[in-house]
Amino acid sequence: MMRRFRKPKLIPLLEQKPPTLPQLSPIPNPSLPKPPQHPSPPPSPIVTLSHTSNHTHTHLLTFIKTHIKNPPLSPKTLLHFLKSKLHHHPTFTHFDFHVFNWASSVDSFRHDHSTFEWMVCTLATTDRFAELGHLIGFMVSNPCPCSDGIFSCPRTEPIFKFAISAYCRVGRLGDAVGAFDSMRKLIDGKPSVVVYNIVINGFVKCGAHDKALGFYEKMVRDRVKADVFTFNILISGYCRNSQFGLALELFKEMREKGCSPNVVSFNTLIKGFFRERKVEDGIEMAYEMIEFGCKFSSVTCEILVDGLCREGRVEVACELLIDFSRKGVLPRLYDYYGLVEVLCGERNSGRALEVVDELWRTGNVPSLIACTTLVEGLRRSARIDEALEVMERMLEEGMVPDFVTFNCLLQDLCNLGRTDEADNLRLLSSSKGLELDGMAYTILVSGYSREGKKKEVKVVVDEMLDMGFIPDLATYNRLVDG
Template sequence: MGLKNKVLKLNSRKALQSSTSTPPLSPIPYPSLPQPPLTSLTPLPTLTLSHHNHHHHHLLHFLNTHLTQPFTPTHLLHFLKSKLHHHPSFTHYDFHIFHWASTIDSFRHDHSTFEWMARTLAITHRFLDLTSLLQFMASNPCPCSDGIFSCSRTEPIFRFSINAYCRVGKLDDAVVAFECMKKLIDGRPSVALYNILIHGFVKCGEHCKALQVYDKMIKDRVKPDVYTFNILISSYCRNKRFGLALELFKEMREKGCSPNVVSFNTLIRGFFRERKFDEGIAMAYEMVELGCEFSRVTCEILVDGLCRDGRDSEACELLIDFSRRGVLPDGYDYYGLMEVLCGKGNAGRALEVVDELWRKGNVPSLIACTTLIEGLRRLGRIDEAFRLTERMLRGSLVPDSVTFNCVLQGLCDVGRTVEANRLRLLASSKGLDSDGMAYGILVSGYTREGKQKDGEVVVDEMLDRGFIPNITTYNRLMDGLANARSSVRHQANVIDLLKDPLGNDQKEVDIEGFKLALSHVDSQMKSLPTTAPVATFNRAHIFPGALTARFSLKRRVLGVLEVLAVIRISSFPVSTTDLNTVTYRETCRCGDALASKAIHSMEPMRILGPGSSTLLPQRPIPPSQTAQSYSVTTATSAVLRHCSWTPACFLAQNVQQ
């Protein structure tokens, strides 16, 4: 009972010394602390003299262990920051412990505990407790204020709290705190405090109240700075009072306050909103004359505003002029301009802008280059897209795989597969590994161009890197390369058949005579034995199939003309039926002499049947068994397509014998 009476007397003495506006403090050092609500941490726990639960004893034990009396503000601050703040169950009782400490006669809070508590309450959005703290601070100032001057940390504490109020829209609480602070500090408040209040009102749309704070600032003889004018100019522009914004800008310069880049950006944006583009551009050049550095935001306002109004050509000239003057900021991304130009089909102009800016050191971004490459591709300007991609890679700008594959496809489509492969190797040296799509594009390009050896190198690299899953895929790729080369030779030889006896090109072909020749071939086929001697050469791998069915009618006609040439030279009847049912996987790499030698030596042949995934074992074919092995037309057509006329004629003559 003696302890209880002593505590009550101390509480009464404190209540008499406190202001009537100050909330009552905690009267006892041993409060019961129930669990806080889940939805809010703001309500202060209820104090009682008799109720002591299990949670209460844990808190008392924790308090007595880490904070022993007597303690100083430094000890309390260490306890709040290092012990209580990180405790999983007691961290929300920091303000209650703060109040409890103030009831001890031997203890008095200073600016360190005030500042930490104010910041903690503001950050955790406990604004009711923050208001209570500021009132307590006003009635119980820091011990540093006991002398002539007030504590120098009082204004920063209130400034942080006022900023927190304005940030959440509690402007009335911010004004009350501001007025309370003015009574505690020496002299006038700083311009930063007025700027915080003005910006808070402007952000909440209270333009008139912002002007009232500005007028009060002038009456208090606080000189506004560039941030004050920028906030008010932006507020005028937002409220569509651009004329007043210009007047304030003039007043700003008259009072000796130099505008910064934010001031100019705000006015340029305001000019563009009023569709006064020439005035906005003139203000940009005024920035250059005053030596005010451009920011990326400045360029974005100018370029985007002009492009939205359809004045993209003027935006291009403006950027080029700024680049030549050396005022274009580093890192400015002119992707938006590239997108607008390419979207309008003006990729050529976009390329000129990129070349000019790049030459002056303003390197475009990766997305800007990607957009430009796609715009050039859509216009069929593959050469420019190729040079831009190569320049990007040499400048360590690595495009994505999709864009890069599109460039490779464009080069291969125009017969520039060799340059496409060189570009692939350059990209690989810069860290862009080719995928299966890139390899497939190159193989298709080499196939169309009839460059078997180059294509085989790419196929072998695909095989080494695991992009060929099985032998069927490998055979398909090699078949394409083989057919491409044989088709090239085939067309070169058959063109001679379309000439007259004097070697001149015939203007037209006698279709009726050609039909009679085909009918003659079919009739002669009836008397042909089912099998005939045949020979082939090393690495000639025959693949039965129906690829010729996919050929055009012209390709079929040329194939029949080859057979007719054999008939005319060797007088041996050959049908076109077998020609239309066989294809070849790989072109023979030897010449006429080696092919003739292969025919004489009966070298073995590897055969891959339809649907088969493995090669049949090689074995020599004796001359006595060759008559029962393969069709004469198959072998003749193979030699004819893969080599030249001489081995085919030689084979046909041997068959006739």
Template sequence: MALKRLQNSIRIPISSSSPPLSPLPNPSLPAPPETSLTPLPTLSLSHNTHHSRLLDFLKSNLTPPFTPHNLLHFLKSKLRHHPNFTHYDFHIFNWASTIDSYRHDHTTFEWMARTLAITNRLAELRALLQFMVSNPCPCADGIFCCSRIEPISQFAINSYCRAEKLDDAVFAFECMRNLIDGRPSVVIYNILIHGFVKCGRHDKALEFYNRMMEDRVKPDIFTFNILISGYCRNLQLEMALELFKEMRETGSKPNVVSFNTLIKGLFRERKLKEGIGMAYEMIDLGCEFSSVTCEILVHALCKEGQVLRACELLIDFSKKRVFPAGYDYYALVEALCGKGNVVKALELIDELWNNGNVPSLIACTTLIDGLRKFKRINEAFRILEKMLKEGIAPDSVTLNCVLQDLCNVQKTTEANRLRLLASSKGLDLDVITYKILVSGYTLEGRRKEGEILVNEMLDRGFIPDLDTYNRLMDGLSNRRGSTRRKVT
């Protein structure tokens, strides 16, 4: 009996304490039975309650004869969402294959393969692939093989490679070769080659590349990039450059990943001149720069102490209009300011900003801190003003520090103009901002402007009591040139 066969394959131990049930390993896929089986059991079932419920659930939702469409609907819509029975999906899949009137097709194969891979049941996935070889999809009964075999196998191979089970990945590849017509796609070869490179088995990756060439499967840009990366990881830069040359000779146009990998490999061997030359070769070939390209160049040059060279390189890229949008050159600004070269940092930001490469908030803040450290107040004021006009909102600490510096050199009017600009851009000004400006006007003896700010402080609730108000106003009145008389 069909359900009796399922009953025998799912053994659930019975104990008086009724411990929690755990899923058992799935059995190997059985071959189709030689004799016809009775679809439904007629004997009473004597197993424990959980087991009986599973069989009752199956009887009520999937009664033979059924089609792959019926089984797939049951697995996806019924069993999958059941809290107690979902892990029996492969058991039921196996049981269905023992029924004479039933035959799996690519829809059930694909759903089961993806489910096993996603739930990390890779041993069961291997059994499924083996079963597919001996029990092909009905689509393969004609002249051509089933068109879904390769996508199913590709998903399985990718899952094995991500789990670093490369022997199983090769097994899945061989199973696929036995089922498909013609040659595997380059995508599947790339998955396997990348899996070997990622696991440090570059020699095995080269074997598969050679096998790919023997099968007359044309490599694509991804194939070459994977192998170039493998050579660079194994410190075989000359081989990587040779493969790069071969790639261009075969008509494959290198992309930004190809160049980035080689530039990084050249810098790893401290061949800075060649690495920079490779970057300019990208420009000559019309290959678009990426942020990663600039990060590799800047990091390597700064590591070698060539911060100014990195700065000149970025400025040159900006002038050539190849500077990547969105690249944050904060690290280079920080390196320049750290070495005290704030003038070059300012030149870098001005050049890139004027060409449309807006710096990040942290890059601007770092530059302002550097300029303030070397008493370049006017430049710090200009950068902060430009930030506000571009909609880059500084933090209150940076704003207040620049305002204080301006007031210290008796430029309170410029400081107040900056305060008004910040307020118009939505910055939430605090009491410290106003105290700095009032103090600045007090030092300059500008009572009228100071009193306007004190009254604004009063309106905004920044003055807690009358004594504080009188103290601020008296300070303004007691400066030189004041016409205010103290009331006694």
């Protein structure tokens, strides 16, 4: 059946030829409270416009006449004017919807999906939701010319999807559902699962889980097949509402319906298990993930390690990460700094070193902050040899340590009478791009002086002089003399 097009009710023009601008409403004041979530429908498809000052009206009319010179007006001409001229004007940019309405009143002009899409995106992005509601009502009454044939315009659903997403973003769920219902009247067939997911997610984020389930049931009645994102949203909603048992049931239903879970599905349930203090079940779910062939994410490891550490089961977390690394499923970008920090905080830097060494050997290189934390932990435990090995390995990997950690390790070596090793570390760090400060050289001078190595002292002091760390001759002589 051919679709009937109802010509919008025209607003009287100020002038007949060329088309001119009607009286415009003032700029909305952002400091004023927003209109209610369910605004009353407009009296006509075109928003009734109030008057502005004659000065503003005259200048805007002149601006339009300057850039729209050749009637008849077309959607392409109007869109170019809105995007390229009006949008960038510092004074008139907020009159875009008024100009849009004015164009609707021009005889022989008809908006199409291009002008609808631009206007919807602009109003939604700038949070002008009252105007957006009026525009949606106008689109329902005056659909795109592409819908005049047998099929509806293919751009209708994407346009409404943007508006629905904007409504859900700010919690205007009643308006979102209203826009969804309006969209269904205009499109051919059923809405896509993506649009349903947007509304369901909006309800879950606002804490209206029951309404999210109701909309999901509506989706099932409409015979739209749920995807993994639908189930993930609802599983998350159950977990947020402390209904973990129902989340597990939905997870089973998801798999029974042939929808494969992804990493987000597993992460949500693992986190739920730890929230319920069911640690073993959470670990079992992680291994089920491996069997299913779903790759771990850094978030998966963070949930497991953080949860185990909070339960005081740090050793289990260590064994778990080592096992994951040996199986080749530990994400390369996962930063196990948190576990190293917990171990070092418990004065168990030896175990931290074992874990880091094991993961490092299997290709999971620690982050700079993890290595720095480990060096500090080893220093506090008086394990200077291990700290030196970690520092040298860091430098070989191209990790540049901070001055404080580096200088503290130099001081430890010098205090033990191992200034030569400290100096070798200084040379290695310089070759790897670490620009030493004056404190590092002063530590070495002091160390060599205590060991009575005057020749080495002079070499270091001369280098300090070349680096500009010695301000005068008196300082130079004092350093040389130790």
